[in-house]
Amino acid sequence: MRYFIEIAYNGKGYYGWQRQPKQISVQQVLEETLSTLLRKEIKIMGAGRTDTGVHAKQLFAHFDFEDLKNNEQFVFKINSFLPNDISVKRIVHVKSDAHARFDAIQRAYEYRIALGKDPFSQDFAYQLYNRPNVHLMNEAAQSLLYHNDFQCFSRSKSDVKTYNCKIEKAYWESNGNSLLFTIAADRFLRNMVRAIVGTLLDVGFGKTTLEAFQKILKSKNRGEAGASAPAHGLYLKKVIYPENIFLNK
Secondary structure (H helix, E strand, O other), X not given: OEEEEEEEEOHHHOOOOOXXXXXXXXXXXXXXXXXXXXXXXXOOEEOOOOOOOOEEEEEEEEEXXXXXXXXXXXXXXXXXHOOOOEEEEEEEEEXXXXXXXXXXXXXXXXEXXXXXXXXXXXXXXEEEOOOOOHHHHHHHHHHHHHOOEOHHHOOOOOOOOXXXXXEEEEEEEXXXXXXXXXXXXXXXXXXXXXXXXXXXXXXXXXXXXXXXXXXXXXXXXXXXXXXXXXXXXXXXXXXXXXXXXXXXX
């Protein structure tokens, strides 16, 4: 039987989601905990890969096992064994061919910025000491919705077959001394969101004009875009799937 496991985690202590040869990852901790509790080697496939230091409010992974019997009881049990920075929200029975990565129809990220020195957000938001022009950043962000090829924001030497993504939402919100960027798309390239945020901040601080931003989009050259924003401000917020893959909720 196939199951989707929904998790959330604080990425500060991990070298990303995906297993690494010599570094600790979220996937490794989750696989080892599942394998211990189920007394069988369990391999999981995640909906995507978050980089070192990136957080997740919601990420799904799938795994196969004969029968968990009581999903809710098992969620309580696995949370008792996992470290405090990883939480399992639920485990759901899905169709046997359901795939956490390939069946996802939308992923949403958010990026948090704290304006001014804030000791309580230093690990969870990018701290800036000057306020960028949010109106200009939103103008630039809206143009992302009408573009398809995002090679200019992709990590160099990526092994993807296409750089095309369909961005459905991209906007900044200002709330007191904090800024929040939300972006949703059918898929994302590696490092794409952080590269977009860094380039939009260049627009907001007057380093890049709106016209220059359009040229960056068309350049297909990562070197033309701005520096990537720090990882600790980024959160995988939500992953959406077709309802028909779930057998119970």
